Amino acid sequence: MAALSEDMKNRIRAFIPKYPRKQAVTLPALHLVHDELRTVSNEAIVEIAEILELHPSEVHDTMTFYAFFKGEGEKLGTTRLWVCRGLACMLRGAYELIEHCEHKLGVHCGQTTADGKVTLEFAECIGACDGAPACLIEDVHAMNVTPEKADQLITELKLK
Amino acid sequence: MPYEPVLLARINKPNSGKLEGYRADGGYETIARVLKDKQPLDVTTQVKDAGLRGRGGAGFPTGLKWTFLPKDHPGPVYLCVNADESEPCTYNNRILMEKDPHQVLEGIMLACYAIKSPKAFYYVRYEYGDSYRSLAAAVEELYAAGFLGKGIFGSSFDLDIVLHRGAGAYICGEETGLIESLEGKRAWPRIKPPFPAIEGAFRKPTIVNNVETLACVTQIMKRGKEWFQSLGVPPDPKNPRDAGSYGPKLYTLAGHVEKSVCVEVPMGITIRDLVEKHGGGVWKGRKAKAVNPGGLSMGFVDVNAPLKGEDGKTEYDIPLDFNGPGRVQCLGLGTAAVTVIDDQTSMVDVLHNVCQFFSHESCGQCTPCREGTGWMLKITDRLRRGLGRKEDLDILVDVADRIGIMPGTTICGLSDGAGWPVKTAIRKFRAEFEAAIKSGAKSKYAKSLTMAGAH
Numbered sequence: 001m002a003a004l005s006e007d008m009k010n011r012i013r014a015f016i017p018k019y020p021r022k023q024a025v026t027l028p029a030l031h032l033v034h035d036e037l038r039t040v041s042n043e044a045i046v047e048i049a050e051i052l053e054l055h056p057s058e059v060h061d062t063m064t065f066y067a068f069f070k071g072e073g074e075k076l077g078t079t080r081l082w083v084c085r086g087l088a089c090m091l092r093g094a095y096e097l098i099e100h101c102e103h104k105l106g107v108h109c110g111q112t113t114a115d116g117k118v119t120l121e122f123a124e125c126i127g128a129c130d131g132a133p134a135c136l137i138e139d140v141h142a143m144n145v146t147p148e149k150a151d152q153l154i155t156e157l158k159l160k
Numbered sequence: 161m162p163y164e165p166v167l168l169a170r171i172n173k174p175n176s177g178k179l180e181g182y183r184a185d186g187g188y189e190t191i192a193r194v195l196k197d198k199q200p201l202d203v204t205t206q207v208k209d210a211g212l213r214g215r216g217g218a219g220f221p222t223g224l225k226w227t228f229l230p231k232d233h234p235g236p237v238y239l240c241v242n243a244d245e246s247e248p249c250t251y252n253n254r255i256l257m258e259k260d261p262h263q264v265l266e267g268i269m270l271a272c273y274a275i276k277s278p279k280a281f282y283y284v285r286y287e288y289g290d291s292y293r294s295l296a297a298a299v300e301e302l303y304a305a306g307f308l309g310k311g312i313f314g315s316s317f318d319l320d321i322v323l324h325r326g327a328g329a330y331i332c333g334e335e336t337g338l339i340e341s342l343e344g345k346r347a348w349p350r351i352k353p354p355f356p357a358i359e360g361a362f363r364k365p366t367i368v369n370n371v372e373t374l375a376c377v378t379q380i381m382k383r384g385k386e387w388f389q390s391l392g393v394p395p396d397p398k399n400p401r402d403a404g405s406y407g408p409k410l411y412t413l414a415g416h417v418e419k420s421v422c423v424e425v426p427m428g429i430t431i432r433d434l435v436e437k438h439g440g441g442v443w444k445g446r447k448a449k450a451v452n453p454g455g456l457s458m459g460f461v462d463v464n465a466p467l468k469g470e471d472g473k474t475e476y477d478i479p480l481d482f483n484g485p486g487r488v489q490c491l492g493l494g495t496a497a498v499t500v501i502d503d504q505t506s507m508v509d510v511l512h513n514v515c516q517f518f519s520h521e522s523c524g525q526c527t528p529c530r531e532g533t534g535w536m537l538k539i540t541d542r543l544r545r546g547l548g549r550k551e552d553l554d555i556l557v558d559v560a561d562r563i564g565i566m567p568g569t570t571i572c573g574l575s576d577g578a579g580w581p582v583k584t585a586i587r588k589f590r591a592e593f594e595a596a597i598k599s600g601a602k603s604k605y606a607k608s609l610t611m612a613g614a615h
Binding site: 024026028031052061067069086124125127140 | 236245246247248249250251254285286287288289290292320322324325326327328329330341342343344345346347348362364412413414415416420421422452456497499501502505509510513514516517520521523605
């Protein structure tokens with residue numbers, strides 16, 4: 001069975017006219033697949049490569065450079081929760097916040113909760129330094145996150 | 161007279177990101193007028209004469225960069241907008257993109273007209289989801305209004321803008337790393353020359369400009385070069401390499417300040433004024449110990465160190481222009497992101513955090529950077545665990561000195577940037593590091609955070 005639906009393939013193809021070369025669609029395609037399937041399997045890589053007329057190893061090479069993407073054998077939870085540990089966040093309690101979230105979720109950074117709901121990660125800097133310590137929920141900033149606010153966020157994410 | 165913000169003038173207006181609101185404030189009148197009355201070279205000349213220097217970190221003169229494009233190239237020529245703002249403590253571009261995307265988009269139109277580019281690739285870091293959505297909505301509004309595409313504003317100039325999302329890698333902010341990433345490859349910076357202006361995105365001549373720089377282009381073309389030159393600081397006569405620091409600038413405050421805000425003031429404001437007048441002072445009534453004046457890679461300022469030749473002044477009083485931080489052994493103005501560190505914070509912990517960042521974000525292409533940043537992380541980790549050795553501080557400075565671009569050991573500036581905070585922290589706060597080694601005390605963070613398997 002194909003990893004990508006016909007609809008996903010068409011949405012990838014729709015990016016092609018925007019760029020002078022098909023290879024430039026690699027990141028948009030990886031984002032599209034990763035958002036929807038929460039991982040990019042080897043089979044998905046082969047199918048992306050076919051659309052972009054690349055060798056699968058070229059797509060794989062690009063994908064693995066960005067530790068952002070989860071590959072074969074890894075899968076994100078329903079929601080990705082990043083806690084920023086950049087300097088501004090560290091100065092305002094990020095390390096304590098990471099530890100708090102690890103305890104609350106029962107996982108270490110890089111892991112997904114047993115119910116598959118939340119993947120906890122740390123980020124190097126999410127550019128939300130005016131709201132330090134800050135988190136990123138998928139791609140939305142949560143600012144000035146206290147341990148209490150983190151508990152509330154986690155409860156909401158668990159309900160998704 | 162207090163300075164009236166221009167770049168941030170619209171950010172608190174309701175619907176500041178909407179086309180209708182932007183037009184009500186005179187938006188897109190400048191590009192329409194320029195397309196009608198001026199030649200592309202006129203735009204370049206005005207930006208060049210205004211003395212605009214890039215706001216992304218390096219401070220290279222923007223108009224001069226545009227003139228590096230080959231004169232008779234058959235085309236196409238591209239503009240890449242660098243919105244991969246990932247230097248810790250920096251968020252000025254985010255404010256512009258989220259709150260006033262049209263001001264930036266008008267700057268893109270003006271820049272593209274100046275360099276005769278039919279297409280701009282707007283590279284936005286992944287973490288800026290709200291910026292991306294704000295820009296995407298703005299670009300959609302422009303196409304719907306007929307302001308992008310074929311013959312914009314009734315001229316014969318065609319322009320398309322393509323939004324492109326990054327995937328969480330600091331190195332994509334380096335201009336050739338950005339180009340490689342845009343092309344669908346790993347973001348390994350390219351060996352230069354050729355510089356992007358000669359051979360950039362898709363092997364075509366390319367200009368890479370920062371978001372705030374492009375917002376300044378809008379204002380220069382709207383208000384004139386004289387207005388721009390009336391703000392900021394003229395060149396330092398004692399420094400023949402200083403090209404002046406003209407115009408308004410966005411400064412971001414972060415860390416131990418009462419108010420972490422993005423403020424717009426003319427170039428040349430001192431760190432002290434910025435923190436005390438705009439940041440509400442150091443938090444919790446404490447005192448500042450160190451300041452990172454412009455993003456981690458710029459190094460540290462020792463707030464209590466006397467400023468040579470200036471009675472009663474300290475490094476806290478240096479002006480934040482392109483020339484100022486260099487006077488206190490920092491790399492430069494950088495992104496003008498000011499991070500305050502209070503006197504109750506351990507510089508060992510701060511330096512470990514910095515080394516952690518650069519080691520994580522080194523792209524791994526050049527051995528001195530890949531290994532050097534990892535080596536510095538290992539040593540600082542040892543220090544915070546209370547296992548530091550007497551010779552560690554000299555080794556740190558030695559590694560930091562050797563991995564930079566100055567001896568020509570690496571392709572891009574990441575390793576150089578990784579070295580400055582190490583060199584300045586050890587040189588300026590050596591006594592604190594020595595005391596930590598002598599006491600063998602563990603940092604309060606030493607045992608926590610396994611960070612196993614994390615991105």
